[in-house]
Amino acid sequence: MTAQIELQNVDKHYGTFHALKNIDLAIDKGSFVALVGPSGCGKSTLLRSIAGLESISSGTLKIAGETMNGVPPRKRDVAMVFQSYALYPHMTVERNLSYSLRLKGMSRADAKKKAEEVAKTTGLSELLHRFPRQLSGGQRQRVAMGRAIIRNPKAFLFDEPLSNLDASLRVQMRKEIRSLHDRLGATSVYVTHDQIEAMTMADYVVVMRNGVIEQRGRPLELYDFPANKFVAGFIGSPAMNFIASSIDASGTRLIFDEYSGESIALEQRLEPNRKVIAGIRPEFLRVASEAEANFHIEVGTVESTGSATYISSQDQMVTVVQSERTELKPNDRVGLKVDSARIHLFDAKTEARIVTDAG
């Protein structure tokens, strides 16, 4: 597989601020890659650097094998799609779509024909004569997509394109974007702070923090084998529970230090007395009888969405999510069980994953 976009040792400084730190990333032709991370981690800077809207301070950026450092945006042959749509308000949908072709000197008739083709692909055929103000948010987003598609670019670069839309439209549009990507055989880089969007749309997810790539992998790889506590807490919703813990003197039991020293047998022997952080996803904890419980919490809140019930501890450190409803109330003391194979262990100091035989 050839890399369509390649970044080698890329750094970006804004004055004294180091926004991208030694980024190495290869994006295969035809793949859909999501960049995620908390606000300010550098994902937009990375995307804008690929587009050429930001210059990189050092390193190499290649698109389709050609070095792009210093090449202006319009010569990079990539198309950006923004959340703000950036449509021309005084032009119809058809004109918005065909504008870039007209700029390149295509005849009015040919550009119109192209616009009609793209409108078909994006479900805009009935709306070609409308102005942007006469469209819904989702329809405007489709025009923005259509404008990118009509240019037949080497890659699509999306900067939080759905964040202006309401929840149900977002779900629909993310399916549409992914299916367009597949039909066009496109290469897409998609910035979002919404990890569900990243997990459901992308072939590969790149998790960033403070200008650094913390981990990249297939969505479920990140979920099953997070490289560190940060990634573990970022991927998955509700977020993973973290419990300060230690390995006992024999190296065979995990002691939940924060929960009265209650403990659970480990799958395999680990370094005795090591301080660790136990990571347990809310969906892998369950309310259990006294005989089965591994540790106990005092219930703080019980919330139900109908399909799921969230039970959180008073100290807010532990959340359980279950599909069954519950009679539990605040202040109840309840036992929780976890399958030890489902526990992620991180070093208490470095917060890196402690690799066991299971992964």
Ligand SMILES: Nc1ncnc2c1ncn2[C@@H]1O[C@H](COP(=O)(O)OP(=O)(O)OP(=O)(O)O)[C@@H](O)[C@H]1O
């Ligand atoms: N022109 C600029 N001058 C100085 N600092 C900047 C500039 N643009 C961005 N930064 C800083 O670089 C860091 C990364 O910004 P960036 O926009 O890439 O973050 P992000 O991950 O996309 O965040 P968000 O989700 O909030 O958009 C931030 O700390 C930001 O303040």
